[in-house]
Amino acid sequence: MQILIFIAAVVILLPVALAILAWLFGVRYIPHNKVGIIEKLWSSAGSLTEGRIVARQGEAGFQTKLLRGGLHFGLFPWQYRIHREPLVTVAEGKIGYVYARDGAPLPPMQTLGSVVESNSFQDAPAFLNNGGQRGRQRAILREGVYALNQALFVVIAEDRVYTGPMRDKEEKAYQDWQAQLHSLRGFEPVVIGSAATSATPERDTLSLLGPTDTLGIVTVHDGAPIAHGEIIAPEIEAMESGLDHHYFQDPEAFLTMGGKRGKQLQVLTDGTFFINRWFATVEIKAKTLIPIGFVGVVVSYYGNKGSDVTGTTFRYGEQVESGARGVWRGALPPGKYALNPYALKVEPVPTVNFVLRWITGQAEAHQYDKDLTSIELITADGYEPVLPLSLVLHIDYEKAPSVVQRFGDVKRLISQTLDPILTAYFRDVAQSSSMLDLLTHREEIQKRATEELGRRFKDYDINCVAVLIGRPESQVAAGQVDPIERLFDQLRQRRLAEEQKATFAKQEEAAARLMALNEAQAAAAKQTELTQTHIDVEVAANKGEAQLAEATRLAKRDIARAEGESRSKELLGRGEASRIAQIGLSEAAVFLQKIRAYGDSRLFALNLVAEQFSKSAQPIVPDRVLLMGGGKDGEGTGDLGSVNLLSQVLALLLSEKAGIGMAENSAGLESLEKFTKEITKSVNEPQAEADNGKRN
Numbered sequence: 001m002q003i004l005i006f007i008a009a010v011v012i013l014l015p016v017a018l019a020i021l022a023w024l025f026g027v028r029y030i031p032h033n034k035v036g037i038i039e040k041l042w043s044s045a046g047s048l049t050e051g052r053i054v055a056r057q058g059e060a061g062f063q064t065k066l067l068r069g070g071l072h073f074g075l076f077p078w079q080y081r082i083h084r085e086p087l088v089t090v091a092e093g094k095i096g097y098v099y100a101r102d103g104a105p106l107p108p109m110q111t112l113g114s115v116v117e118s119n120s121f122q123d124a125p126a127f128l129n130n131g132g133q134r135g136r137q138r139a140i141l142r143e144g145v146y147a148l149n150q151a152l153f154v155v156i157a158e159d160r161v162y163t164g165p166m167r168d169k170e171e172k173a174y175q176d177w178q179a180q181l182h183s184l185r186g187f188e189p190v191v192i193g194s195a196a197t198s199a200t201p202e203r204d205t206l207s208l209l210g211p212t213d214t215l216g217i218v219t220v221h222d223g224a225p226i227a228h229g230e231i232i233a234p235e236i237e238a239m240e241s242g243l244d245h246h247y248f249q250d251p252e253a254f255l256t257m258g259g260k261r262g263k264q265l266q267v268l269t270d271g272t273f274f275i276n277r278w279f280a281t282v283e284i285k286a287k288t289l290i291p292i293g294f295v296g297v298v299v300s301y302y303g304n305k306g307s308d309v310t311g312t313t314f315r316y317g318e319q320v321e322s323g324a325r326g327v328w329r330g331a332l333p334p335g336k337y338a339l340n341p342y343a344l345k346v347e348p349v350p351t352v353n354f355v356l357r358w359i360t361g362q363a364e365a366h367q368y369d370k371d372l373t374s375i376e377l378i379t380a381d382g383y384e385p386v387l388p389l390s391l392v393l394h395i396d397y398e399k400a401p402s403v404v405q406r407f408g409d410v411k412r413l414i415s416q417t418l419d420p421i422l423t424a425y426f427r428d429v430a431q432s433s434s435m436l437d438l439l440t441h442r443e444e445i446q447k448r449a450t451e452e453l454g455r456r457f458k459d460y461d462i463n464c465v466a467v468l469i470g471r472p473e474s475q476v477a478a479g480q481v482d483p484i485e486r487l488f489d490q491l492r493q494r495r496l497a498e499e500q501k502a503t504f505a506k507q508e509e510a511a512a513r514l515m516a517l518n519e520a521q522a523a524a525a526k527q528t529e530l531t532q533t534h535i536d537v538e539v540a541a542n543k544g545e546a547q548l549a550e551a552t553r554l555a556k557r558d559i560a561r562a563e564g565e566s567r568s569k570e571l572l573g574r575g576e577a578s579r580i581a582q583i584g585l586s587e588a589a590v591f592l593q594k595i596r597a598y599g600d601s602r603l604f605a606l607n608l609v610a611e612q613f614s615k616s617a618q619p620i621v622p623d624r625v626l627l628m629g630g631g632k633d634g635e636g637t638g639d640l641g642s643v644n645l646l647s648q649v650l651a652l653l654l655s656e657k658a659g660i661g662m663a664e665n666s667a668g669l670e671s672l673e674k675f676t677k678e679i680t681k682s683v684n685e686p687q688a689e690a691d692n693g694k695r696n
Contacts, residue, residue: 036067062151083165096141103134158187186277193270216268296332377430385472399461
């Protein structure tokens with residue numbers, strides 16, 4: 001048991017003894033995530049001189065040499081004390097600030113220590129030997145891990161302050177610096193532009209529509225001051241040698257190139273900038289936006305004194321060329337500009353027509369007329385109306401600098417010039433006009449006011465487009481009769497009477513038109529029938545004309561046919577008559593020859609009687625014999641047709657017995673021949689004429 005206890009004691013005490021032995025012989029171990037800061041307790045070289053914090057030549061005190069991770073020998077405990085401190089860590093995208101406890105003192109005009117070659121403060125001897133200055137440094141630490149001698153350098157990071165082994169009364173000052181940098185967002189880079197999310201810039205009101213992008217106004221806190229009479233430091237451009245301060249990110253280069261402390265004319269535009277906030281602070285402002293319909297008149301507070309370009313006739317100040325101090329002659333057109341608001345002031349001037357309302361309680365979006373009220377008038381007939389009106393104005397973009405030079409801005413133009421002129425003009429008009437004129441002759445008053453005010457405003461480089469008058473109102477207490485309203489009632493009654501007259505006339509005209517409309521509607525309702533009857537009439541007329549033409553044709557045909565038939569019948573009749581006449585003549589000539597052959601006509605007659613008796617079916621000796629007589633002049637009753645003939649024969653016989661000779665019969669024959677010739681002539685002559693007509 002004792003053996004076991006002895007072995008355990010040896011196991012436990014042996015490492016301790018070895019460690020103590022190593023420590024006594026000056027062996028020291030430094031972890032790799034830390035650094036060892038050597039503090040020399042005593043030295044043959046003596047102690048530090050007055051004002052020194054770190055020993056450069058082996059004096060007693062904190063040494064510039066730094067122990068890195070691993071074993072180190074010769075650091076005897078009776079001479080050296082080793083302080084293990086963590087490595088300095090600066091987070092990604094962050095900035096670390098350095099304060100040097102030792103080094104050359106700063107001159108009176110210098111606020112930060114100069115940048116010297118020291119491997120980002122990791123080479124303490126080089127820092128001191130190269131002229132490094134004590135105090136806050138211009139150089140910064142970017143993201144990464146650094147092995148710094150924290151006896152010489154204090155590092156202020158976002159999450160902690162690396163003060164090292166020295167615990168002095170300045171500890172609170174370091175904490176205050178860290179808080180100040182937090183308030184300035186100094187541990188973050190400066191992000192400029194509309195896409196910036198890490199910054200919360202203060203919005204400016206340089207433009208009417210609000211900022212849509214940002215810029216950075218830089219104020220440098222180190223270097224020589226600006227010249228007397230200047231309010232802003234000039235812009236420092238890159239040198240031909242290639243030296244450039246890269247937008248204030250290289251403070252040493254900026255000061256070497258002649259940069260001055262104070263607000264800088266040069267601004268930061270879109271981008272990310274790692275700027276030492278001890279050297280320069282950045283104020284975020286909105287870019288100057290000049291919207292469409294406006295121009296920007298620039299008033300410059302920086303630059304050389306320029307010569308006046310307005311001439312001797314313009315006595316409202318001077319205008320200068322762009323870049324000089326004063327009101328620039330050329331206005332900025334619509335657009336976005338990265339202008340330093342501390343060096344340049346931009347007055348937006350509308351170049352399109354804009355409206356100003358002299359109406360109490362009303363204002364346009366531009367707010368130029370927010371302080372304008374309706375105009376109080378007194379008319380010639382004792383009315384006291386309040387007149388609301390609107391004014392449409394236009395400012396020539398080329399005259400915008402003159403307007404700003406003359407008045408300062410558009411609001412002062414309105415309050416100092418337009419309002420007094422307009423108010424006085426309409427009060428003069430009201431004193432020479434009755435209330436009824438204001439109500440009934442508004443168009444004429446507006447036209448006259450536009451012409452007169454346009455003439456007056458032209459002297460101030462303003463164009464009056466139109467004057468628009470509203471309805472006059474009375475200032476009466478509640479319950480009182482409004483005199484203007486009473487006048488309006490009279491006008492309404494008069495107008496109503498006129499309208500009634502016109503209405504009656506229109507009604508009369510409407511009644512007449514209604515009658516015409518009814519007739520038209522009735523005609524339209526019967527339009528189909530009227531059209532059909534009209535067509536029927538035309539068809540009947542056409543048929544009548546066709547029938548008339550056909551009847552005329554048929555009549556002409558029938559007439560021609562009748563004439564032909566008549567002519568034919570006439571010719572046939574004449575021919576038949578001629579034939580009968582010829583036959584009769586022939587028979588007469590035959591009878592005459594027969595009579596001459598018989599020598600006595602009576603014999604011929606008897607011969608005829610004999611022939612008739614031979615052809616008759618009646619018996620010659622009748623069955624009955626009737627006695628003739630009892631009648632006058634031979635009249636009586638007999639039978640058969642041959643009684644007369646027999647009577648004639650008997651008469652002839654009796655005449656012969658009575659002594660009638662042949663001589664009388666010869667005379668009768670001659671008469672008979674003569675008659676026959678005449679008849680032949682009368683028959684032959686028409687026949688000859690008909691034959692001649694046919695030949696013709």
